[in-house]
Amino acid sequence: MSTIFRLPGDLHGVSGDCSFRHYGVCPMPVVSTCRSLFKSKASWVGLRCVVLSRSSRRRTISSRKGDANHPVRALFTGIVEELGTVADVGTVEDGFEMTINASVALDGVKLGDSIAVNGTCLTVTRFDDNSFSVGLAPETLRRTSLGDVVPGSLVNLERSLQPTSRLGGHFVQGHVDGTGTIVSMDKEKDSLWVKVKTSADILRYIVPKGYIAVDGTSLTVVNVFDDELAFNFMLVSYTQQKIVVPLKSVGSKVNLEVDIMGKYVERLLAGYTTRPAQT
Template identity: 70%
Template sequence: MNMAISSTPTSFSKSLKPSLPKARVFNLLKTPPNSHLRYTLNLKPPPPRLLFRIGNPKSKSQFKSHHSPIRSLFTGIVEEIGKVKQLGSDDDGGFTMTIHAKTVLEDVNLGDSISINGTCLTVTHFDTQLFEFTVGLSPETLRKTSLIELQMGSLVNLERALKPSTRMGGHFVQGHVDGTGEIVSTEPEGDSLWVKVKTTPELLKYIVPKGFIAVDGTSLTVVKVFDEEECFNFMLVAYTQQNVVIPLKKVGQKVNLEVDILGKYVERLLNNGVVNAIK
């Protein structure tokens, strides 16, 4: 499969620009002074071709939004850390990303779903000789996830979709990112690492102590919720630190969050009066 990639930028944030709401894309979280995103405010607008195509409703369906119907499930147990090899825009007005990996390519097929930092994306091309695969991303996916911060060379968590015969090691993760959070602190304790994340009240209401949450696609247990600070924390043991990308991120950087779907189902049932009807 030939990929037409035009003027590959150093990050998606340099391609996804004027027609998108700045407040939602760049100002959702505070950016640390040493982050590459400090350059986004002074970026030159992308070519008119790209501007007019971003909202094109005729974009091919291979560019999968995080709001797609449930087609795959994941466990939140990261299989390997991949490396972003190439990223940019294509002739269809979408965005592509090529990742170097090995484990997830062992039985890969076109159209397979792979979780990248917790975002379920579709394989549109792969090369087992070069150990790489390519996925398409919609502008909406970049707006709603932390993938917009990726650059060439960035490391990402990877997990293949769950098979019926696979041992369930984490919890049911759809790969449909609910929103992002910001790392506000990291603190070592012995060989473990405490991580504190701030998010929106809309997401925090679904997060409970000892409950499940997927952070950048990693299945984790919430330790404590700080309602007044709009934060929650979790602890990474030594093994997990060595096999996921979260410890590599700095304070102020984004992480993708997917809350436990059970809480959303319960809320909907209560709001629709189903429980009272049963009583």
């Protein structure tokens, strides 16, 4: 399979033995031409190498271990752009990978971009014209409901916020705080009431008329039931057609991310309450 190895300045060549295999950087065959020039770029290539397959046109990214210490920063609005379909979930070397069929989320996508999948910020590691793949860390599977998805599952997708984007929801980081369980789903005319039970650690940050991201969807909390460790929200007809929550059932898990402002306030106030009294 012929490949192109891209560097700044559109340097490229055709496939051969990778001159960086010695450095443990690139696991794939890359160029044989301009090898001396590529060796001079070893420090740059050590960050990540991008390979474009001519035959499949599927772009892939390979990073050295330790890149996780430098996470990609992203921000979302909680306005779902489309429902993607999980095509495959499986294991890869040293981890797990999920491939999702999509269309809107692929518009302008680049390797290393962040896409929120059911509210979880994930990094694009491969993509083609119809799908993209993301890596799943063990901590992600423990903290979120993504471990429950199977091929054919629908998931909420949102690309990261750009400086020119309109903020239609609220600031969502894609850092899931934990999961909740749907305990009731009740219709009221064409609207849908959903009640979710969660842990006390999460509920403490949820307030009536406040924001919460449920599977990455920016929603307004209606009521908080402290004695039940639960809260509810209402979905209008339009929203029901655009997100995955209405497709779930009682007992299903949802990803929850509370409004970050509550955490900041708690942290700041803790500093005052723990200060020693001044005399």
